[in-house]
Amino acid sequence: MHLNFSVWLTRWPYLLQGAAISLEIVVIVLLLSTPLAMIAALGLGATNRAILYPMMAISWILRGIPPLVILFVAYFVVPQFGISLTPLVAAIAGFTAYNTLVVAELIVAGFRSVDPGQHAAIAALGLPPFRAYRRVLLPQALPSIIPPYISYSTDMVKGTALAGSIGVLELVTRANQVILATNRPFEILLGIAALYGIVDAGLMGLQAAAERLWAPHARR
Amino acid sequence: MKATLWVTRYDARPCREDIASRTGMTMIELAALSEHGAHESAVVNVAPLLRIKKLVKRYGPKTVLHGVDLDIPAGRVVALIGASGSGKSTLLRCVNYLEVPEPGSEIWLDGELIGQDARSTPPRLLQGAALRRQRSQIGMVFQHFNLFPNLTALENITEAPLAHRRATKAEARMQAQALLDQVGLHDKAASYPSQLSGGQQQRVAIARALAMKPRLMLFDEVTSALDPELVDEVLKVMLQLAQDGMTMVVVTHEMAFAAEVADRVVYMDQGRIIEDGPPGSILRNPRHPRTQAFLKRMLRTG
Numbered sequence A: 001m002h003l004n005f006s007v008w009l010t011r012w013p014y015l016l017q018g019a020a021i022s023l024e025i026v027v028i029v030l031l032l033s034t035p036l037a038m039i040a041a042l043g044l045g046a047t048n049r050a051i052l053y054p055m056m057a058i059s060w061i062l063r064g065i066p067p068l069v070i071l072f073v074a075y076f077v078v079p080q081f082g083i084s085l086t087p088l089v090a091a092i093a094g095f096t097a098y099n100t101l102v103v104a105e106l107i108v109a110g111f112r113s114v115d116p117g118q119h120a121a122i123a124a125l126g127l128p129p130f131r132a133y134r135r136v137l138l139p140q141a142l143p144s145i146i147p148p149y150i151s152y153s154t155d156m157v158k159g160t161a162l163a164g165s166i167g168v169l170e171l172v173t174r175a176n177q178v179i180l181a182t183n184r185p186f187e188i189l190l191g192i193a194a195l196y197g198i199v200d201a202g203l204m205g206l207q208a209a210a211e212r213l214w215a216p217h218a219r220r
Numbered sequence B: 001m002k003a004t005l006w007v008t009r010y011d012a013r014p015c016r017e018d019i020a021s022r023t024g025m026t027m028i029e030l031a032a033l034s035e036h037g038a039h040e041s042a043v044v045n046v047a048p049l050l051r052i053k054k055l056v057k058r059y060g061p062k063t064v065l066h067g068v069d070l071d072i073p074a075g076r077v078v079a080l081i082g083a084s085g086s087g088k089s090t091l092l093r094c095v096n097y098l099e100v101p102e103p104g105s106e107i108w109l110d111g112e113l114i115g116q117d118a119r120s121t122p123p124r125l126l127q128g129a130a131l132r133r134q135r136s137q138i139g140m141v142f143q144h145f146n147l148f149p150n151l152t153a154l155e156n157i158t159e160a161p162l163a164h165r166r167a168t169k170a171e172a173r174m175q176a177q178a179l180l181d182q183v184g185l186h187d188k189a190a191s192y193p194s195q196l197s198g199g200q201q202q203r204v205a206i207a208r209a210l211a212m213k214p215r216l217m218l219f220d221e222v223t224s225a226l227d228p229e230l231v232d233e234v235l236k237v238m239l240q241l242a243q244d245g246m247t248m249v250v251v252t253h254e255m256a257f258a259a260e261v262a263d264r265v266v267y268m269d270q271g272r273i274i275e276d277g278p279p280g281s282i283l284r285n286p287r288h289p290r291t292q293a294f295l296k297r298m299l300r301t302g
């Protein structure tokens, strides 16, 4: 087989635009879902059952159904209630809903992994909750939250391809179009793989840095 | 600079003679010290520093404490002994409301009702800042230290005074360093708990509890998790604390320590105090058959 990457000479702006849209989805979804996840985590960690049980139900539903179905709901069902969303906005909303609960569960698990003795010490010293979280609990929970957080974020980079199914012209959808137009699948797909690889490598670098940063504290 | 003197003498009002005889200080020296905060009027006030009344605690259907009454005058050291599961830890944890006792139970610290609002009938449970303030007056030391692993020894000690705005950063650090000196760890300020031995960690934990200048210290089997050769360094710190007049409730399996340091030994069995008296009589001539059996077991194993 003879590889000819010259297709990229004319098609690269179109494909890179697709990559930019994918990246845009990831970045916006992370920016939205991370703070939302912190709030949702409060609900999932609540002792008040009137808050806890509904949150658990929401979490169970959103994490239980395929993300593709959530996108369909955002794009096809939500407009039935008079709110019509562009494909891009629907995709961002759908991914955000899913990711919020995924990350919230990570946060809850991270805080649960902190030794109960820490809570006893905090209570006995009378440390106020906000300060206790900032100074004691969060620094101990982060080492177990950050690695899976980044790993989920990496998954989401790949997951953005799903947005194509509700009409977002993201990277994979555009690649598919270009392949059909040029009949050069290998060259296009190798290039696409390289683009994903670059983004993933960036995230993994971030993960390694984060682990180094918190490692000294994680020791017991 | 504002004088932030670190007084290692604790509020030991009603029994100055007692302290004098224990520490070998003269009454005049003690009177001078008491000017740093103790009230003369309190000398005639014989109310105990800690008063536990009708303390009942249940877990589900199981009653763990059956209406315990216990009075401890200021400056006294009470050793709390008893078999595993007899409710010693639960008792300590009820004193600072880490566990909430059943309604009707009362914990009084120096005339203040702990964990409940005395003004409302029936008393409402205290929460938030009011409860945190009360807890900060009661130091607690745990079997497994429970130091904050992400903070240095010094930061562990300064955390509570800073959180309660008791001191500026500089004052808190100075006081923490003084406390580290007091527990024999003057060179460990910058060490993380993971870099310290168990005995050193426990001494940091004691210093951390002392940083709020508590009026009462609770110790829950603080040497049980230590290698035998590290036990003494911790007991020494506690002995010094007792000699300085701190009021202490010490749950312990160290009978020798109880005999030497405690003014009183309290024996608990199945959620009740069944024997209470001077160490000499309880440890040597226990009256209750269960106490006798317990002490026999302790002597065999410990």
Ligand SMILES: Nc1ncnc2c1ncn2[C@@H]1O[C@H](COP(=O)(O)OP(=O)(O)OP(=O)(O)O)[C@@H](O)[C@H]1O
Pocket (backbone or CB within 6 Å): B059, B064, B082, B083, B084, B085, B086, B087, B088, B089, B090, B091
């Ligand atoms: N959170 C809890 N939930 C249910 N039961 C509990 C709880 N904490 C303690 N208990 C029960 O209460 C009883 C008293 O426990 P506690 O820990 O106070 O005993 P202890 O005298 O401190 O024993 P040990 O010497 O083993 O520390 C035990 O039967 C224990 O099983």
Ligand SMILES: [Mg+2]
Pocket (backbone or CB within 6 Å): B088, B089, B090, B220, B221
């Ligand atoms: Mg116990």
